[in-house]
Amino acid sequence: MTASKDGQNFISFGIPVRFESRNARLFQKAIETADRALIGNLKPTRRKPEHIFTFGRDKERGIFVEHNGELATCGEIERGVFKYFDSYLRVRIGEYCPNRVFIHSGVVGINGKALLIPGNSFSGKSTLVLELVRLGAEYFSDEFAILDRHGNVHPYARPINMRTDDGKYRPYTVDVGKSKRSRKAGLPVAAVLFTKYQENARFRPKILSPAEGIMSVTPFTLPIRVNPAYSIRVLQQVMNSALIIRSKRTHAPRFAEILLQYLNDFL
Amino acid sequence: MSELQTPKARKRGLVVQEMPGEMLVYDTETNKAHCLNDSAAFVWTSCNGVNTVSDIVREFEANAKGTVTQDFVWLAIDQLSSKGLLETKIEPRFKGKSRRDVLKTIGLASVAALPIIASLAAPQSALAATSCNCSRHSDCPQVPGQCSTQMCAHTGMTPAFTCTA
Numbered sequence: 543m544t545a546s547k548d549g550q551n552f553i554s555f556g557i558p559v560r561f562e563s564r565n566a567r568l569f570q571k572a573i574e575t576a577d578r579a580l581i582g583n584l585k586p587t588r589r590k591p592e593h594i595f596t597f598g599r600d601k602e603r604g605i606f607v608e609h610n611g612e613l614a615t616c617g618e619i620e621r622g623v624f625k626y627f628d629s630y631l632r633v634r635i636g637e638y639c640p641n642r643v644f645i646h647s648g649v650v651g652i653n654g655k656a657l658l659i660p661g662n663s664f665s666g667k668s669t670l671v672l673e674l675v676r677l678g679a680e681y682f683s684d685e686f687a688i689l690d691r692h693g694n695v696h697p698y699a700r701p702i703n704m705r706t707d708d709g710k711y712r713p714y715t716v717d718v719g720k721s722k723r724s725r726k727a728g729l730p731v732a733a734v735l736f737t738k739y740q741e742n743a744r745f746r747p748k749i750l751s752p753a754e755g756i757m758s759v760t761p762f763t764l765p766i767r768v769n770p771a772y773s774i775r776v777l778q779q780v781m782n783s784a785l786i787i788r789s790k791r792t793h794a795p796r797f798a799e800i801l802l803q804y805l806n807d808f809l
Numbered sequence: 810m811s812e813l814q815t816p817k818a819r820k821r822g823l824v825v826q827e828m829p830g831e832m833l834v835y836d837t838e839t840n841k842a843h844c845l846n847d848s849a850a851f852v853w854t855s856c857n858g859v860n861t862v863s864d865i866v867r868e869f870e871a872n873a874k875g876t877v878t879q880d881f882v883w884l885a886i887d888q889l890s891s892k893g894l895l896e897t898k899i900e901p902r903f904k905g906k907s908r909r910d911v912l913k914t915i916g917l918a919s920v921a922a923l924p925i926i927a928s929l930a931a932p933q934s935a936l937a938a939t940s941c942n943c944s945r946h947s948d949c950p951q952v953p954g955q956c957s958t959q960m961c962a963h964t965g966m967t968p969a970f971t972c973t974a
């Protein structure tokens with residue numbers, strides 16, 4: 543472990559990072575935030591850091607976070623700055639992870655196989671994932687599908703944050719897949735669903751080709767710019783063996799039931 | 810470009826993945842993904858800097874992909890050129906004609922699937938697709954006081970962050 547009074551080196555998903563601060567409280571907060579953001583995948587290391595995050599406070603910027611010497615975010619509200627850092631760190635790790643492909647996607651396991659629901663934040667994937675879990679699916683993630691080089695998906699299970707009617711967020715803690723296979727080897731992807739909510743929309747699945755699937759998932763693939771060759775190779779493995787469908791969807795509870803019936807033959 | 814010129818497919822800076830009936834090409838210089846259907850992919854791989862358009866027509870037919878005209882191959886070359894998938898840019902063959910007219914003419918004279926290239930750009934930053942999930946206006950570190958716009962974009966910073974407060 544490389545530690546000093548100012549910082550400490552960690553490794554997460556194969557990426558060596560360093561957190562630095564002269565402010566002990568901010569330093570501690572940074573490590574806690576990072577550990578939560580990366581679902582505990584933050585281990586001390588001696589490796590030379592590739593990404594250095596510096597935390598501090600000054601009169602001009604308030605609390606600030608720098609990434610490799612460039613300002614990542616700043617503000618007077620500590621909670622807000624660290625919320626931003628939480629998202630920023632996850633995305634940067636996802637972009638630079640050397641042997642995993644992170645996709646913005648909800649993921650559930652059904653009968654030992656995975657269903658991916660790619661989508662940006664606020665596209666309703668958390669709602670749909672939660673409904674599928676309520677109907678018996680295994681919770682993997684409402685945020686990232688983490689694919690290994692074989693195209694198997696690994697869990698990234700944080701509490702699901704759902705927006706309530708008053709606009710606030712309420713965390714739901716959902717058990718992650720417990721089987722040994724889902725934790726160690728990951729699950730093979732059997733289906734990928736691209737969907738958007740539309741009131742009273744009927745489920746009319748259009749089956750996409752593997753190339754259409756890769757094109758459709760590209761905007762949600764974090765390392766596509768950093769490591770396109772590896773990303774596309776992994777995506778091809780997924781798309782070649784998965785059922786890829788696109789359909790509008792109605793309210794999540796009803797849609798989840800219809801979807802599970804439809805996928806019954808594939809999962 | 811004259812009939813005797815020999816278009817050459819660009820190789821540099823591209824990630825190519827062949828798939829059944831399609832070809833996926835990712836351009837690392839423009840960060841765009843292109844999906845070539847079988848016809849477009851065949852023409853692209855035939856653009857070796859030696860083949861003329863007539864040669865490509867012959868190769869296309871010899872590979873049992875159907876009877877096509879030179880305009881069919883030109884349609885593919887026009888698209889390949891405009892997407893930056895050829896070594897040198899080529900003057901559009903069908904300049905001034907509507908796409909509908911071009912497709913109608915070529916489609917009637919060919920018995921192969923028309924060459925089609927679908928493209929999309931990878932997002933500028935993956936951060937644009939995520940959110941800070943602020944539950945209060947005061948939580949937003951980007952532009953305090955502007956959260957009600959639902960879109961907090963901080964000038965000078967990479968991500969345009971969505972704030973739901």
